[in-house]
Amino acid sequence: MCQCSTVDKKDIYLPEPATVVEARMLNKTERYLRVKIDSGQWDYVPGQFVEVSIAGTGEAPLTIASSPSSGDGLEIIVRRVGNVTNAIHRLQVGQKLGIRGPLGRGVYPVEQAKGRDILFICGGIGLVPQRSFIKYVLDHRSDYRKVVILQGVRDMEQRLLEDELSAWSSMPDVVVMETLDRPDPRWSGHVGVVTTLIPKVPIDIERAVISVCGPPVMYKFVLMALREYKVSHDDIYLNLERKMKCGVGKCGHCQINHLYCCMDGPVFRYSQLAVVPEAI
Incomplete structure (x- = not known):
């Protein structure tokens, strides 16, 4: 049974500092980032999202693209479409960003789908x-x-x-x-x-x-x-x-x-x- 919590006990308005540990382009418009929250690994459920913020630019909601069972930071994949996502695209390994979340109560049916195609x-x-x-x-x-x-x-x-x-x-x-x-x-x-x-x-x-x-x-x-x-x-x-x-x-x-x-x-x-x- 998935042990991830959908209840956020942190201040939902306050981004936590995080560090980029891996970054690469997937095609001309999509960039993959793996980030680690400086305070430690989060629990989350497939389907939840985070608000990714760049100081002085703004924030954008992005779905978490990694599995909670991986336990090695958060993976996000972002399409370059505006000021914030362009700033996220410019991030390199070792640079900082803000992460707010995990957010969302409507998530994927990891329990309901068991035993089914x-x-x-x-x-x-x-x-x-x-x-x-x-x-x-x-x-x-x-x-x-x-x-x-x-x-x-x-x-x-x-x-x-x-x-x-x-x-x-x-x-x-x-x-x-x-x-x-x-x-x-x-x-x-x-x-x-x-x-x-x-x-x-x-x-x-x-x-x-x-x-x-x-x-x-x-x-x-x-x-x-x-x-x-x-x-x-x-x-x-x-x-x-x-x-x-x-x-x-x-x-x-x-x-x-x-x-x-x-x-x-x-x-x-x-x-x-x-x-x-x-x-x-």
Whole structure:
């Protein structure tokens, strides 16, 4: 049983100092960082996030990309899109940053998925927020049945974590299926949006736990595709991390009707969102 706590007993407004211990580019826009909290290792649950701050620049909410069972700092993967993320990209090994968290009560179903097949549907950078859940499942392989990972990106330049995907695909009862939206002479695999892989999935989708993360436009098409398999809304988990800002439910940026993504999420069962028309 996962012993990680979802209850934050620290001051949620106060960043803790941390040190970059590993940094590298994954492609042209995504950078991987492994950081260690100066005060010691944190407990967290797959799906939780942190606010990463750079003094004099600001902070950005980023999902923790490492498994809590790794016990060797926190891993984050950040896309360069603005002032804060550009500042995070410039960080080098040995430099300092602030980390606030872990945050979020809506997390991945590490307990509910035990003994069941799991289907991960990842679009664009959607593999990154699900990486913690994937790695946790693979770290506790005997607790879960078959794992299928669908990864769809726009083009070759957007591919990331290729070595990990290859390593995962070599594990027993783990299937990785990739697709590109656009054909490329360097690519011999499947071409099409990620939903075109769903009919090829080698598990009983109706009985699986399904985890989805990708660009907002992707969600309605994934849900339409899953409808024909009569998947229970309670077995579909959607990550809405893109909507977050302050991380503690004060700014209202991530409010969707009565839900706050940063407090009630960022991971939601579809049964929670299906009754909120503006959520998807």
